[in-house]
Amino acid sequence: MARMRFGVFIPPHHVPTNYNPTYALQRDIEIVKLIDDIGYDEAWFGEHHSGGVELINDPMMFIAHVAALTKNLKLGTGVVSLPYHNPLWVADKLALLDHLTRGRVMLGVGPGALATDAAMIGIRPEEQRDALDFDMDVLMHLLTSDEPISVETSRYKLVDARLQLDFYQDPYPPIVAAAVVSPSGPRIAGKHGTGLISVGATMKAGVDVLAMHWDVVEERAKEFGQTVSRDNWRVVGLMHLAETREKAFEDVRHGFKDWCDYLQNTAAAPQIQVTGDDFDSYIDWITNTGSAVIGTYKDAIEHIESLVELSNGGFGNYLLFDHNWSNFANKKHHYELFSEYVIPHFKRTNVRMKASEANMRQVRAPLAQAQQEAINDFRQRHDDEMKKKREC
Numbered sequence: 001m002a003r004m005r006f007g008v009f010i011p012p013h014h015v016p017t018n019y020n021p022t023y024a025l026q027r028d029i030e031i032v033k034l035i036d037d038i039g040y041d042e043a044w045f046g047e048h049h050s051g052g053v054e055l056i057n058d059p060m061m062f063i064a065h066v067a068a069l070t071k072n073l074k075l076g077t078g079v080v081s082l083p084y085h086n087p088l089w090v091a092d093k094l095a096l097l098d099h100l101t102r103g104r105v106m107l108g109v110g111p112g113a114l115a116t117d118a119a120m121i122g123i124r125p126e127e128q129r130d131a132l133d134f135d136m137d138v139l140m141h142l143l144t145s146d147e148p149i150s151v152e153t154s155r156y157k158l159v160d161a162r163l164q165l166d167f168y169q170d171p172y173p174p175i176v177a178a179a180v181v182s183p184s185g186p187r188i189a190g191k192h193g194t195g196l197i198s199v200g201a202t203m204k205a206g207v208d209v210l211a212m213h214w215d216v217v218e219e220r221a222k223e224f225g226q227t228v229s230r231d232n233w234r235v236v237g238l239m240h241l242a243e244t245r246e247k248a249f250e251d252v253r254h255g256f257k258d259w260c261d262y263l264q265n266t267a268a269a270p271q272i273q274v275t276g277d278d279f280d281s282y283i284d285w286i287t288n289t290g291s292a293v294i295g296t297y298k299d300a301i302e303h304i305e306s307l308v309e310l311s312n313g314g315f316g317n318y319l320l321f322d323h324n325w326s327n328f329a330n331k332k333h334h335y336e337l338f339s340e341y342v343i344p345h346f347k348r349t350n351v352r353m354k355a356s357e358a359n360m361r362q363v364r365a366p367l368a369q370a371q372q373e374a375i376n377d378f379r380q381r382h383d384d385e386m387k388k389k390r391e392c
Contacts, residue, residue, distance in 0.1 A: 044078025190220025195232030
């Protein structure tokens with residue numbers, strides 16, 4: 001496998017809802033700019049339309065904005081809720097965005113995370129996954145074929161539809177399907193040979209099915225004659241890092257309780273089954289289930305290594321689930337610590353540095369002595385030369 005890559009998955013989660021939305025979105029932008037500067041590989045942005053907490057309603061529009069403010073990051077929709085849209089317009093906007101970003105865009109698709117979003121346009125929860133499967137067939141035809149397509153559903157109609165614009169990336173931007181605990185995302189990824197984002201994979205319910213996700217991808221890929229790679233598998237996890245565990249737990253007193261309350265009482269998120277009713281009981285829940293890392297960079301490294309083992313073969317990218325458990329300064333420091341110590345551990349970009357230092361330690365004593373003797377000898381020769389000049 002290639003070197004592991006790292007990124008951030010930004011829904012975003014702003015709780016409680018007594019905040020300034022303009023400033024909240026600006027902080028999301030600042031996080032994207034920060035991780036672009038300090039060595040992350042990619043960022044993904046959600047699509048949500050209700051609840052007042054997850055404010056990005058059009059990840060493509062958000063990507064168009066932050067692309068102009070960043071240089072290195074690949075930028076993905078995490079995810080476009082495909083059953084909410086006409087696949088033609090999704091593909092058409094993706095082509096435009098691919099050119100505007102000079103090939104830095106990625107498309108993540110899913111059935112839709114919030115039932116209240118789907119309800120507003122008359123889609124029932126039991127329809128969403130079948131709709132995603134059908135719409136994905138249409139989308140992939142538009143991306144891969146010049147032949148026009150005509151289809152009609154209860155949600156949209158296409159008549160001899162085709163794209164007018166080729167993609168900047170060859171043959172088209174990376175496509176990934178989202179998976180939580182059901183096999184619907186892995187089935188789609190395998191069917192079309194796309195990547196996979198396992199959201200909530202480090203929560204207890206997600207860990208229990210982590211290896212199953214990729215097994216399903218490979219089985220379906222074989223069935224449909226597709227080729228898939230673990231390098232295109234992304235696993236999303238929850239962390240907050242500080243210099244010490246004590247400091248990390250103190251940091252999250254700022255917003256962890258509000259985050260748990262949102263997931264427990266507002267958002268329907270079956271992969272995150274929160275228990276408790278106050279800060280201490282919420283902390284007991286998340287630590288006892290191993291659902292997140294609240295600690296040091298060493299804890300983060302150990303946790304990711306355990307996920308690699310549980311995956312039965314590894315994955316290509318680990319994404320930090322963005323949250324506001326701490327205040328903004330401590331949140332930024334969390335991302336800095338992860339970049340400073342966790343990323344190079346897995347990318348192995350500091351191996352030669354460590355080896356070079358270890359080698360110098362072994363040879364330091366004799367070399368230092370020889371260096372000092374050379375300095376003393378030169379000083380003596382200099383003194384002798386100056387003495388002769390004075391005598392003359």
